[in-house]
Amino acid sequence: MTRDLWRDLGAHASPDGVDFAVWAPNARRVQVVGDHSGWSGDGVDAARGDDGVWRLHVPGIGDGALYKYAVEGADGVWREKADPFAAWAEVPPSTASRVFTSAYDWTDQAWMRRRAQAQPWAEPMSTYEVHLGSWLEGRSYRDLATELVDYVARQGFTHVELMPVMEHPFGGSWGYQVTGYYAPTSRYGSPDDFRALVDAFHAEGIGVILDWVPAHFPRDEWALARFDGTPLYEHPDPRRGEHPDWGTYTFDLTKGEVREFLLANAFYWLEEFHIDGLRVDAVASMLYLDYSRGPGGWVPNIHGGNIDLEAVSFFQELNRACYGRFPGISMIAEESTAFDGVTRGAEHDGLGFGFKWNLGWMHDTLGYVAVDPVFRSHDHHRLTFAMMYHHAENFILPLSHDEVVHGKGSLLGKMPGEGDDRLAHLRTLLGYQWSHPGKQLLFMGGEIAQDREWSQERSLDWHLLDHPGHAGMQRLVADLNAAYTQNPALWADDHDPSGFAWIEADDTDSNVLTFARRGGGRTVVVAVNMSGVTWDAYRLGVPAAGTWQCVLSTDQAEYGGWGATQRGDTVTTDDEPLHGQPCSAVLRLPALSVTWWEIAGA
Incomplete structure (x- = not known):
C-alpha cells in the first residue's frame, strides 16, 4: 500500500x-x-x-x-x-x-507556489473558524465561494478553518463523527464544488485549514465499524478500541493498513483539495491510554506507562510525511494537556506539529474576564501565567466553537455587566487576544458579538448588525486584522522570546497589563486596561524616547466605545525611567480597553 x-x-x-x-x-x-x-x-x-x-x-x-x-x-x-x-x-x-471523477480546473497555481516557500510560524495567522451549514443557512459550496469568501476577505482574516467537511450522517455531530473520510459532505454540493470554494479562498489570499478527525469513528453498521465482520479498522480490545466519552470506536494504530488509511487520507485532502493545513482533533485522547478511563479500563504500554506509543509514532510519521511532501502547510494539534514537545520536531522526540491550540490560555482568559472588574485583582495571574510557558510550543490562541455550545452561552454572554459594558468587555477580550503572542482563532459570530449560544440548526444572528454596538464589534475585528497583518512586531517573532517583553505585569490594583511586542525591526507597546475605570494619567515606561502614537484603540467611538483614547493620539516621553525602561510617558487608558502604541512614523 x-x-x-x-x-x-x-x-x-x-x-x-x-x-x-x-x-x-x-x-x-x-x-x-x-x-x-x-x-x-x-x-x-x-x-x-x-x-x-x-x-x-x-x-x-x-x-x-x-x-x-x-x-x-x-x-x-x-x-x-x-x-x-x-x-x-x-x-x-x-x-x-x-462514483465520482473530478473535472475541476484549478486556478490557484500562484498561491501554491507562494505557499511552498511559506514559514507559517513567522507569518501572520488570524483564523476565522466556520461551520459551513450555519454561517448562513441554505448556502451551497458555490454560494459560499462568493458570500463567505468575500466576507472573510473584508474582515481581513488570513485563514479560515472549516469544521469537518468529511461526510457524516448526523448533522448534530458537526462533522466530528465521520463515516466518509474521503468524501466532502454532499449537503452543500459535489467534491468539485468544494474545490471551487477552496480555490476562491486562495484567489483572495486566504488559507484553508480543515478539521481532521483520526481519533475515533462512529458505530454506524453501514460504515467502517466491524467492516468485514471483525474489528478491522478499530482495535479489538475494547479498552483501546472504544471511546468512553463519545460512544465511538478508535482506530487500531498497531495495524499498518489502518495507519496507511489515515496517512493517505491526510495526503488526500492536501493533494486533491489544495488544503493548506489540518487541525487534528482530540490529540490528547489518542496520546493517553487512560484518557477518560478509570482503573482497569486501560492497558499500560510495554514500559508500564500511560502513553500510547503507537499514537506517538503515528503523529511523528504523519507530520514528517505531510511537511515533507507539502511544504508551507500548517499541521495543528488540538492537544489539551502539558504533553512535552507537541510542536518539537520528531527528530528531537517531539510530535512534529507546526502549532498547538493553547487551551490553557483560553481557559485562564475566559475565567478572568468572567469575573466582575471589582474583583479581578485576585485573578490577575490568570492573564500573566500563559507567558510562563508560551515559548515551549508554537501556539494558536483559540476562542473556538467549543466555548459557545453545550450550555456555555456565547462569548458576549460570558462577559459581566449589561448592555454596553458587556460589549466593552468583549472588545477588550478580542483586543487582548490579537495583542498576545501566538496566532489567533475566532469562531464565527464572535466578530458580531453573537448573543445567543451557537446552534448548527440556524444562521448566525446577522440582524444584530442593525445595532451600532454589534456593527462596531465587526468593524473592530476587521481593523484588528488589518493592523495586525501590517505590523510584523505582532507576529514575526511569535516563536522567539525576543518577540515579547513585559513592561509591567503586576499592576493588580489597576487591573492593567503592559508589554512590548517586537519583530521585523518594529516595536509595539500594548496597554490592556481590564478595569472599569479610566486611568487618565497612567505613567508607563517605554523602550525608546520620542513621540508615541496610538495605532489602535478598542475604545474608538466607531466600535461602540467612548473615545477616551483614539487612534492617532500622541504622547511624548520624558527622561523619567520606569518599569525597567529608559524613559516613560503619561497615557490615558480608557476603561475596559486595549491600546497599541508605536513610535510616530514607524
Whole structure:
C-alpha cells in the first residue's frame, strides 16, 4: 500500500465501466450492489488478492452511479457497507456511495507556489473558524465561494478553518463523527464544488485549514465499524478500541493498513483539495491510554506507562510525511494537556506539529474576564501565567466553537455587566487576544458579538448588525486584522522570546497589563486596561524616547466605545525611567480597553 492509497482503492471510472477495490481481508465474499443492479449483487463476487483487497470491474456504469459493498463477514453475516474510499456520497440520511471523477480546473497555481516557500510560524495567522451549514443557512459550496469568501476577505482574516467537511450522517455531530473520510459532505454540493470554494479562498489570499478527525469513528453498521465482520479498522480490545466519552470506536494504530488509511487520507485532502493545513482533533485522547478511563479500563504500554506509543509514532510519521511532501502547510494539534514537545520536531522526540491550540490560555482568559472588574485583582495571574510557558510550543490562541455550545452561552454572554459594558468587555477580550503572542482563532459570530449560544440548526444572528454596538464589534475585528497583518512586531517573532517583553505585569490594583511586542525591526507597546475605570494619567515606561502614537484603540467611538483614547493620539516621553525602561510617558487608558502604541512614523 502507498501513501496515495485513494488512487487504487475505491471506485474509479474507466472507459467501459467502473473498477472497484476494497480492503476486507477477513471477508468470505464481497459483491458490488447499487442502482445498476437493483441493489442486488447478482451473484457476481469480487476477486480477493493476497493483500486482502477485493477487486471487481462492473461494465456499463460510470460517474454518478450509487453503490455499496455487500460483504459476507467472517461471521457469515452479510452487511451492506459504504465505500471507505468513496469520493462522494448520497445526501444524508441516505448512505450509499457515489462514483465520482473530478473535472475541476484549478486556478490557484500562484498561491501554491507562494505557499511552498511559506514559514507559517513567522507569518501572520488570524483564523476565522466556520461551520459551513450555519454561517448562513441554505448556502451551497458555490454560494459560499462568493458570500463567505468575500466576507472573510473584508474582515481581513488570513485563514479560515472549516469544521469537518468529511461526510457524516448526523448533522448534530458537526462533522466530528465521520463515516466518509474521503468524501466532502454532499449537503452543500459535489467534491468539485468544494474545490471551487477552496480555490476562491486562495484567489483572495486566504488559507484553508480543515478539521481532521483520526481519533475515533462512529458505530454506524453501514460504515467502517466491524467492516468485514471483525474489528478491522478499530482495535479489538475494547479498552483501546472504544471511546468512553463519545460512544465511538478508535482506530487500531498497531495495524499498518489502518495507519496507511489515515496517512493517505491526510495526503488526500492536501493533494486533491489544495488544503493548506489540518487541525487534528482530540490529540490528547489518542496520546493517553487512560484518557477518560478509570482503573482497569486501560492497558499500560510495554514500559508500564500511560502513553500510547503507537499514537506517538503515528503523529511523528504523519507530520514528517505531510511537511515533507507539502511544504508551507500548517499541521495543528488540538492537544489539551502539558504533553512535552507537541510542536518539537520528531527528530528531537517531539510530535512534529507546526502549532498547538493553547487551551490553557483560553481557559485562564475566559475565567478572568468572567469575573466582575471589582474583583479581578485576585485573578490577575490568570492573564500573566500563559507567558510562563508560551515559548515551549508554537501556539494558536483559540476562542473556538467549543466555548459557545453545550450550555456555555456565547462569548458576549460570558462577559459581566449589561448592555454596553458587556460589549466593552468583549472588545477588550478580542483586543487582548490579537495583542498576545501566538496566532489567533475566532469562531464565527464572535466578530458580531453573537448573543445567543451557537446552534448548527440556524444562521448566525446577522440582524444584530442593525445595532451600532454589534456593527462596531465587526468593524473592530476587521481593523484588528488589518493592523495586525501590517505590523510584523505582532507576529514575526511569535516563536522567539525576543518577540515579547513585559513592561509591567503586576499592576493588580489597576487591573492593567503592559508589554512590548517586537519583530521585523518594529516595536509595539500594548496597554490592556481590564478595569472599569479610566486611568487618565497612567505613567508607563517605554523602550525608546520620542513621540508615541496610538495605532489602535478598542475604545474608538466607531466600535461602540467612548473615545477616551483614539487612534492617532500622541504622547511624548520624558527622561523619567520606569518599569525597567529608559524613559516613560503619561497615557490615558480608557476603561475596559486595549491600546497599541508605536513610535510616530514607524
